[in-house]
Amino acid sequence: MKFYRLLRLMTKEKKYICLAILFGFLAAISSIGLLGAGGYLISQAALEPPLYTLTLTIIAVRFFGLLRAGSRYGERYMSHKATFRILGRLRAYVYDLLEPVTPQIFSKYRSGDLLARMVSDVDRLQFFFLKVVYPPVVMVIVFLLTGIFLIRFSLLLTVVLWLGFFFVAIAVPMILSMVQKRMKPVLREKNGALSNEVSELFYGFTDLKTNLQLSKKNEATEYESAELINAQEREHIVQLKGETIAKGISFMVALGVLFLGVMLVNAGEVNGVMLALLVLVSLTVFETATPMVELPGHIEESHEAERRVFSVSDQDLKPIVEKGEIGVASSRFPQSITFQNVSFAYPGNERSSLKGISFRVNPGEKVAIVGPSGSGKTTVLQLLLQFYYGYSGEINIGNHDIKLMNEESTRELFSVVMQENYFFQDTVKKNLLLAKPNGTEAELKRVLEAVSLQKLPLETMVNGMEISGGERQRLAIARMLLKDAPIVLLDELTTGIDSITEQEIFSVLWPHVRGKSVIYITHRLRDLHLMDKIIVIDKGRILEQGTYKELMKKQHGYFRRLKQLEQELV
Numbered sequence: 001m002k003f004y005r006l007l008r009l010m011t012k013e014k015k016y017i018c019l020a021i022l023f024g025f026l027a028a029i030s031s032i033g034l035l036g037a038g039g040y041l042i043s044q045a046a047l048e049p050p051l052y053t054l055t056l057t058i059i060a061v062r063f064f065g066l067l068r069a070g071s072r073y074g075e076r077y078m079s080h081k082a083t084f085r086i087l088g089r090l091r092a093y094v095y096d097l098l099e100p101v102t103p104q105i106f107s108k109y110r111s112g113d114l115l116a117r118m119v120s121d122v123d124r125l126q127f128f129f130l131k132v133v134y135p136p137v138v139m140v141i142v143f144l145l146t147g148i149f150l151i152r153f154s155l156l157l158t159v160v161l162w163l164g165f166f167f168v169a170i171a172v173p174m175i176l177s178m179v180q181k182r183m184k185p186v187l188r189e190k191n192g193a194l195s196n197e198v199s200e201l202f203y204g205f206t207d208l209k210t211n212l213q214l215s216k217k218n219e220a221t222e223y224e225s226a227e228l229i230n231a232q233e234r235e236h237i238v239q240l241k242g243e244t245i246a247k248g249i250s251f252m253v254a255l256g257v258l259f260l261g262v263m264l265v266n267a268g269e270v271n272g273v274m275l276a277l278l279v280l281v282s283l284t285v286f287e288t289a290t291p292m293v294e295l296p297g298h299i300e301e302s303h304e305a306e307r308r309v310f311s312v313s314d315q316d317l318k319p320i321v322e323k324g325e326i327g328v329a330s331s332r333f334p335q336s337i338t339f340q341n342v343s344f345a346y347p348g349n350e351r352s353s354l355k356g357i358s359f360r361v362n363p364g365e366k367v368a369i370v371g372p373s374g375s376g377k378t379t380v381l382q383l384l385l386q387f388y389y390g391y392s393g394e395i396n397i398g399n400h401d402i403k404l405m406n407e408e409s410t411r412e413l414f415s416v417v418m419q420e421n422y423f424f425q426d427t428v429k430k431n432l433l434l435a436k437p438n439g440t441e442a443e444l445k446r447v448l449e450a451v452s453l454q455k456l457p458l459e460t461m462v463n464g465m466e467i468s469g470g471e472r473q474r475l476a477i478a479r480m481l482l483k484d485a486p487i488v489l490l491d492e493l494t495t496g497i498d499s500i501t502e503q504e505i506f507s508v509l510w511p512h513v514r515g516k517s518v519i520y521i522t523h524r525l526r527d528l529h530l531m532d533k534i535i536v537i538d539k540g541r542i543l544e545q546g547t548y549k550e551l552m553k554k555q556h557g558y559f560r561r562l563k564q565l566e567q568e569l570v
């Protein structure tokens, strides 16, 4: 159902929603009361009665004036409070939906695009309550009550008012929405064409310039821009026409009420001093109805945003199993890791990236996984870190199947350096503290020294230009050293680092990980004699595994051939 999830979230903010509607209603009614009482006062004053007879009306005008100011403030305050609380809930809800399927999402969408889209769509949904839900509720209540008030004078007045309501709040917005719906595809097309031109201009700037095509591209971009502006103008004119018609109808209603009022006064059914009150009341009540012209647009926009926000999580991206609750008894001791006949294909991929992989890392053992690019090495870590669940076979840490283990406490077991490591736009210090929130400055400096970054001040901004790719990689290693978890996962950790620094890092790293279980992924074959076991993997299958000596003894072994090839190259 449309807006089902949004409405469910909204019900959690009942209190503020009810208060917003109450204050909105009071604000509208007091506006009507103020103008009505004002009109009545002027009419009465024109008859020059003794001043004391006007006292009550003057008090009423003052009362409505004050009530209007107070309730307007209350309405703004409560409606925004409700809106922001709903928005907060919505953000948390969307985050909870996406968090378990994040790896699947990022393998499907470009992460930057998706995040930007998500953030803007969620933000757009904040207007759902403010512009879609609550104004019509207030409007209907106000029109109902005003209609009932007018029945006191004549049923005809009420009929005219409700007829006006039908046209202004229902018929005109519906017709307008139908016309705009027909214009939307053109707008979308022009929008897409312009974004296309702009991104080609932006990303292909150097090529366009060197091939002398820049001015041609500029012209094309300007043409698309003018086309889009024209289409937007046309849509805006239609919108303005709708608003003008709605306002025109509300004036016609006021005129109709005036006309009827005069007839009623002539017939002696209504006192003449009430005439101004009737006209002003019927005019003011439409203040709540004329904004309805924009309602279909807001509904459409919210619906589109809602569809996009939830479409990502509604796809077949759900984790295949529910996570278990088994906590890890102690994260201090090294743990064994076992893969038993594990096969896995990434969501949407027909080809399996792992095919019946079995191996064991004993507690405290150091195991290298080597193999050519694309052979499935990183995938082993992705499964171990529980970024994906849809594999067959079993993965165990200690005696527990990881599918049954509590996700967060399991991750405490790992210190990880992946091929690409994310750093927050913050200082070196803050980025390091992520791994150990209570780490002291001395500890931070010690790990920086370990990766030969002692000259890097802790307050340097990581995403600033001062840090090179190799330094970022070393920083990731420093972060890993700081976490001090019992299982260490290293994926191509010295990519982008020169051989001398690499040697320095390894001389710190191996002593540091002594006693820990280590999986070290690499396609470089140096230092592998330090490993307890080497697993050679190609096209998702294990080709051979054993100690360095065992593999080097195999006459036609894959590893031996690789090693020989590397030595020849060196």
Ligand SMILES: Nc1ncnc2c1ncn2[C@@H]1O[C@H](COP(=O)(O)OP(=O)(O)OP(=O)(O)O)[C@@H](O)[C@H]1O
Pocket (backbone or CB within 6 Å): 107, 346, 347, 349, 353, 371, 372, 373, 374, 375, 376, 377, 378, 379, 380, 419, 523
């Ligand atoms: N997110 C993903 N979505 C779909 N397919 C993927 C994804 N990540 C990897 N693959 C595919 O899985 C296979 C194994 O990839 P993996 O990254 O595990 O290889 P690798 O041995 O670590 O390679 P490299 O040394 O280049 O990092 C490759 O064919 C790759 O195309």
